[in-house]
Amino acid sequence: MTSANSPLLLSNVRLPDDRHEHGGETVSVSVVGGRIEAIGPNVAPPPDALVEDGGGALLLPGFVEGHTHLDKTHWGRDWYVNEVGPNLTDRIANEREFRKSSGHDAGVQSLALSRAFLAAGTTRLRTHVDIDTDAGLRYLEGVLGTRDTLADVLDMQIVAFPQSGLLIRPGTDELLGNALAAGADVLGALDPSLIDGDPVGSLNATFALAERYGKPIDIHLHEPGEIGAFTLKLLLDRVEAMGMQGRVVVSHAFCLGALPEPTALLERVARLRVALLTSAPPSRTVPPLKRCRELGITIFGGNDGIRDTWTPFGIPDMLERAMFIGMRYDLRRDDDLAVAFDCVSHAAAQGCGFADYGLHAGARADLVLVDAPTLAHAVVARPVRKLVVANGRIVARNGALAAAA
């Protein structure tokens, strides 16, 4: 995947209307040492630069996947016939059995899906990786291998995720600690009330682990309505008590879409700088996107699982996820579709804490070109990625990984 990190001039590309000093203009981008050196209408090629004519294509920042499960996917494998029962616990048990018995290899699979993400323009990615007492750290080791292989081009955060529960499967706590010591960046958690059955005990264990290893938290909170709000309040108490402001993500947070009057709770989420992740599922309630943004909450997007034992749906394309976000929140205006795109770009970088993000001098050179007249068109039409640059390297052309990659 590594190719030479030589200087680059990407000429004749158009910036989206918003966010940029030169928004709407045709510009060039110079890239040196994997960073954007300059971006604007009159940019000179760096010495010895490769010059790439963008052909008037729309320039977007590399996309950010805020929540996926690289270790679970069947991407590129034979079709998995889904005959799973309807409950969360059915899906958890089914998957654990499948992974034990099927030869599913988290290293191979995470690499296949990561490469597909890159080809479609995603250059930063947060993945949750199952840690449980059957598998131990085996899936983590596979994903760490993928991170290593793609280190030059894909900026990957790994969440150590207790998919089978924390308290209800004794020994998981220690494994999560080992995972954090072995290279996971973030501590995961799962439904402290409805899976672990002990919200106080489960949250206390999670926050204690996070403190011991000095890691942020990203919790899956599927719990609906009132019970979800109850759990969330307990979580916020601990964010406040333990000084974890700005270091916690709540993923899914279905409950925030189901409360008759969520404002007080949302204000507290904002005050404690807790970020929210949504995959914008059409069949569940979702946090109110615009209200969250008005209150200053960072709310961002992710695919969740892609083609695994949980779900047949999903492709590693953040433009398609932006479209789903647009559809779920009924965003029809062009300026609203820019918000949907923000969820898979700037807001996701902010929520996950990916540094040096964006289309400005000094940022990491993660660039995507698409043939689209406007950003809104790019979201709804999801055109093939004409060019993808990751960390200054050309990694894909016309939807396929580049030969050098």
Add this chain to the structure above:
Amino acid sequence: MTSANSPLLLSNVRLPDDRHEHGGETVSVSVVGGRIEAIGPNVAPPPDALVEDGGGALLLPGFVEGHTHLDKTHWGRDWYVNEVGPNLTDRIANEREFRKSSGHDAGVQSLALSRAFLAAGTTRLRTHVDIDTDAGLRYLEGVLGTRDTLADVLDMQIVAFPQSGLLIRPGTDELLGNALAAGADVLGALDPSLIDGDPVGSLNATFALAERYGKPIDIHLHEPGEIGAFTLKLLLDRVEAMGMQGRVVVSHAFCLGALPEPTALLERVARLRVALLTSAPPSRTVPPLKRCRELGITIFGGNDGIRDTWTPFGIPDMLERAMFIGMRYDLRRDDDLAVAFDCVSHAAAQGCGFADYGLHAGARADLVLVDAPTLAHAVVARPVRKLVVANGRIVARNGALAAAA
């Protein structure tokens, strides 16, 4: 678009697992005079047949679009920057003004979108066409021209649709009658309570027109919850009183997804053989798909508008719409995804009354090939259409209209 309707043998194709005597097997299909002559493992080529090797691809019946608005789309035109207000009435007024002043041509646009539908495997289609006192029958004339142009390959039903209201815009009633006399197949209607403001008067006018012209009805019912249920009951009364059983479609029917106890109403819908259309919108309540099917209600799918002043979303791909239906109803199992596909194939043909539909001898030869291991995979991956046969003619290959078309 017409190409010679010569005999055809489509060999080496796989049937989906369900519905077919030879489900799951590799078969051949012989086509004579635009009809399937035989389908099975040992089918001889008809005399003088063109023989087409399907390369082991999955064979699906031509797709059915149950509800779209061909006359409104900007497909193939410059991007329309959407700055429209959030209310239904904003959108109606904005569109009427846009169409008056922009040079938007319903004939050109409906042809562009219809051709894109064909290239993606849709061979039967129901479109609503705006009839109002500003435009008169102008949009209808454009769409009638498209129907004519594509008559050999695309089976199109036209609904005369009072987008700006019926009673509230005097003169619309007569225009609708003229539209039915001029070639529209179905009488449309719109929100008798919340747009027309007089549910009894509006429904009475609609049913009287339908009776006078001997046409079925397809009504847009966006009205939510209790008011929608109220209007729907008034509608069902008239279906019963006027003997319109089996001749009425209720499109959208958001109210049926919002009632605490819809069973009695659904049972009456079933008894009166009223069919339901859903685009499965993620941001609205939707009729309960499985419950409807259990009660024997025909519920089917459609895109609704595609890239117009109402919505930037949508592409003319019924596999993608089946995926949206799957996502909206949380259909994850392979057998459930077959239900999602049914909504854009057999159930849609049933709901609209398209005759001779399906993969059996005697049916119209509308055939689609995709490279997919299973039907479920075809729905979630939406692979390019390898071959499309419409009324016995090869109309598209690899996603593009065939040279002869």
